[in-house]
C-alpha cells in the first residue's frame with residue numbers, strides 16, 4: 357500500500373468504517389510508515405478533542421433540525437452514510453483527510469463557541485425552566501414524599517446546601533416532584549407544588565442578591581428586614597429572596613402580588 361492510499365483510508369479507520377481487508381493492509385502500512393502513523397495518531401487525537409468539545413458545548417435548541425433540513429447543506433435524503441468528516445464538510449472533497457479534519461476543527465469549533473446560548477441570569481433561567489416543566493420539556497422526578505425528595509436533592513449537591521421548602525397545604529397545594537438543574541454551572545434544586553389549578557415551583561441555589569434580574573422591582577419588608585425581588589417573564593411571575601448564602605426563587609402562574617404576599621408570609625425571619 358502506498359502512503360497516498362493509506363492516507364485516504366485513515367479517517368475511515370479512525371471511524372472504524374473499514375473492511376477487514378482494508379484494515380489489515382492499512383495496519384501493516386502503519387507499522388512500517390512513521391509518517392502515516394503520525395497522521396493516524398493526529399486524527400485520533402483530533403477526533404477525541406472534537407468529541408470532548410462537543411460534550412462541553414451546547415448548540416441552541418432547534419439548530420440541529422435547522423441544519424439537517426437545509427437543502428443547501430444536505431441536498432439528498434441519504435445523509436447518514438460516509439465518514440464524519442464527509443458529513444461535516446459534505447460539499448468539499450479533500451485529497452488529504454487530515455487537511456479536511458484540520459479545517460473542520462478550525463471552522464466548526466469557533467462556530468460552536470459563538471453559537472452557544474448567551475448565558476442569561478439564573479433568575480430568568482428559572483422562569484424558563486418553569487415554562488419547560490409546565491410544557492413537559494423537562495420532566496420532574498415524581499415524588500410526593502417531601503422527605504424523600506429532599507434527601508435526593510441534598511445528595512445531588514453533595515450536601516452543600518438544602519432545598520428551601522414551604523408548607524402550602526393551607527392552599528391545597530402539595531409537592532409533586534422535583535428535579536436538579538444546572539444553570540450556568542450552578543446546581544439548582546427545583547421543587548414543584550401543585551393544586552387548585554396553580555403551580556408554584558421553588559428554585560434553591562447558592563448565590564447573592566446580585567442574581568436578581570435587572571428588571572425586578574425590589575420590595576423591602578421592614579418587619580423581616582429582607583429584600584424581595586419581584587419580576588415577570590413569559591406570563592409567569594417570580595419572587596426572589598435570600599436567606600444567608602441561599603437564594604430562593606418561587607415561580608408561579610399566580611398573580612405577582614399574591615405570590616409576593618405568599619412568600620413574605622411563609623418566610624421565617626432569621
Ligand SMILES: [Zn+2]
Nearest residue numbers: 359362389392
Ligand atoms: Zn505511509
